[in-house]
Amino acid sequence: MAALTQVAGELEARGNQAGGEAEEILKAQALMAEDPGLVVKVRSLIDRGLAAPRAVFEAFTKYRTVLRGPADTWASGPATWATSGTA
Incomplete structure (x- = not known):
């Protein structure tokens, strides 16, 4: 599912920009999308x-x-x- 892969990438990028606790949360969500x-x-x-x-x-x-x-x-x-x- 290309859409889930795209969403995971966007969550990772937003997490990198946000930093801190938001980064951890967004990266966890990216892992869920890549499951x-x-x-x-x-x-x-x-x-x-x-x-x-x-x-x-x-x-x-x-x-x-x-x-x-x-x-x-x-x-x-x-x-x-x-x-x-x-x-």
């Missing part, structure tokens, strides 16, 4: 009939899930964050 498993998932979803933009959105679900953390921590609300170690 070979992501390309396989996008192609699979397109082959099953999804439009390309939706396929990309769905393929990134695994990253959203990992970055979000346990769903019950967020769903339980601020009252339980202090006891769950999330602040």
Whole structure:
């Protein structure tokens, strides 16, 4: 998927310009875009009939899930964050 490779390159370039913490974040996002498993998932979803933009959105679900953390921590609300170690 040439588009994902292009996006990864642009994220790397923006990260280099930004520096600091923004650079780290943008480079991490570039690594996500270059994930070979992501390309396989996008192609699979397109082959099953999804439009390309939706396929990309769905393929990134695994990253959203990992970055979000346990769903019950967020769903339980601020009252339980202090006891769950999330602040």
